[in-house]
Amino acid sequence: MAMMRRKKICKFCEAPELKIDYKNYKMLRRFITEQGKIIPRRITGTCTKHQRFLTTAIKRARNIALLPYSNNLKEL
Numbered sequence: 001m002a003m004m005r006r007k008k009i010c011k012f013c014e015a016p017e018l019k020i021d022y023k024n025y026k027m028l029r030r031f032i033t034e035q036g037k038i039i040p041r042r043i044t045g046t047c048t049k050h051q052r053f054l055t056t057a058i059k060r061a062r063n064i065a066l067l068p069y070s071n072n073l074k075e076l
């Protein structure tokens with residue numbers, strides 16, 4: 001039996017109470033690399049719909065400096 005082969009399940013589909021919010025940077029940080037890049041969904045297992053929400057939230061969080069940009073921060 002191929003019990004070991006489990007498909008990755010989208011965390012957000014699995015737990016509908018889990019909200020993708022730009023203010024929830026602690027959660028968002030699990031979806032970016034140490035360099036500040038968004039981790040592709042084939043690695044995290046996030047579905048297309050939720051990955052898009054994540055991307056938006058991460059970008060919004062960056063705008064208010066909760067999360068680092070992938071390159072150096074520039075002066076405003």
Ligand SMILES: [Zn+2]
Pocket residue numbers: 010011012013014046047048049050
């Ligand atoms: Zn999902």
